[in-house]
Amino acid sequence: MRWRARRFDGPSPEHSTMKYFPQRLWLGFNNRRPSRRDAAFKEWEKNFRVYKRSLRGILPKLSPSARKFFAAALLLHDGTLRRVETGDQINDLTARQRRSNWHRRAARVRLHVLSADEKYLYLLDYRLIRGIVLDFPGPISLFPAGAHPNFGDWGYDELSLKRKSVLQHEILFSSGAAISIEFEKVSVRRRRLETR
Numbered sequence: 162m163r164w165r166a167r168r169f170d171g172p173s174p175e176h177s178t179m180k181y182f183p184q185r186l187w188l189g190f191n192n193r194r195p196s197r198r199d200a201a202f203k204e205w206e207k208n209f210r211v212y213k214r215s216l217r218g219i220l221p222k223l224s225p226s227a228r229k230f231f232a233a234a235l236l237l238h239d240g241t242l243r244r245v246e247t248g249d250q251i252n253d254l255t256a257r258q259r260r261s262n263w264h265r266r267a268a269r270v271r272l273h274v275l276s277a278d279e280k281y282l283y284l285l286d287y288r289l290i291r292g293i294v295l296d297f298p299g300p301i302s303l304f305p306a307g308a309h310p311n312f313g314d315w316g317y318d319e320l321s322l323k324r325k326s327v328l329q330h331e332i333l334f335s336s337g338a339a340i341s342i343e344f345e346k347v348s349v350r351r352r353r354l355e356t357r
Contacts (some may be wrong), residue, residue, distance in 0.1 A: 179331050180343070182210040182317035184301050187333070191304070210233070212319065219322055223347065230283070230349040231320050240315040242334070246271040249292065274315060275354075282352045291327050295310035298320050299337030308322035314336050 186208070189201025220228045230236065236257065254338040268290040274283045298310055306313055315336030322344055323329045331341045 179320070179333060179339075181208040181215075181319055182333060184299075184333060184337065185304060187303060187316060188274075188301075196302075200278070205276075205310070206279075216320065217322055219328065222322075224326070226349045226350075227347050228350075235317070237274050237276060237283065237315045240283075240311050241275040241277075242272065242315060243275050243282070244273040245295075245340070246273075270344070277314075279334050280354060283355055284350045284352070285330075286350070287330070287342050287344040287346045288347070290342065291323075291345070292329075292343035294339075294341040297336075297338040298338055299334075303336045303337040304335045305337075306335070310336075312336055341350070 180196045182205075186201055186205055189197055190205070192198045192201065195349065216231060216234070220232055223231065247266055247268070247270045251269050251271060267288065270287040270290060270293060272283075272284065272285040275281075276283065297312070298305070303316075304313060305311075316335050318330060318332040321329050321331075326345050327343055328345070328347070329341060329343045330347070333339050
């Protein structure tokens with residue numbers, strides 16, 4: 162398993178490998194030249210159709226809740242990453258480590274994401290982890306906002322099949338930061354938040 166959280170001085174060959182929604186495309190949407198902007202939107206439309214087709218072979222491998230979540234591509238666009246949890250026993254933070262429960266160690270990753278309309282909190286729980294990469298702030302600065310360094314809005318995410326039973330979920334944020342998780346199992350829960 163790999164975990165990297167570091168600052169980049171420039172583009173790196175290890176940055177996000179998103180195939181359908183790369184950083185350059187997002188920059189293209191906001192280009193001042195209409196011809197480049199139009200070309201980016203045209204490419205995005207094509208890529209989005211191809212990505213939806215690629216999901217057809219992946220979705221049957223997922224639980225019903227995860228299938229529904231990933232089928233609704235762009236569901237969390239402009240959402241906010243509230244929290245990232247990772248560890249061997251994130252469900253039981255108070256348990257003491259004893260020889261008798263060493264077999265209970267299992268790396269997990271959990272993302273808590275607020276939807277853009279702030280009505281729902283999504284909990285993505287990844288198990289049987291094979292790799293984790295967190296690039297913050299990312300090799301390319303996209304659209305940073307705020308007084309302090311942050312992830313920014315959840316931009317685009319891709320689900321792909323890495324190997325026979327290993328899936329990869331990559332997320333690109335508006336700051337240019339990215340998270341990539343390789344896993345075998347994922348569950349997704351949604352909780353409606355009380356209105357204020």
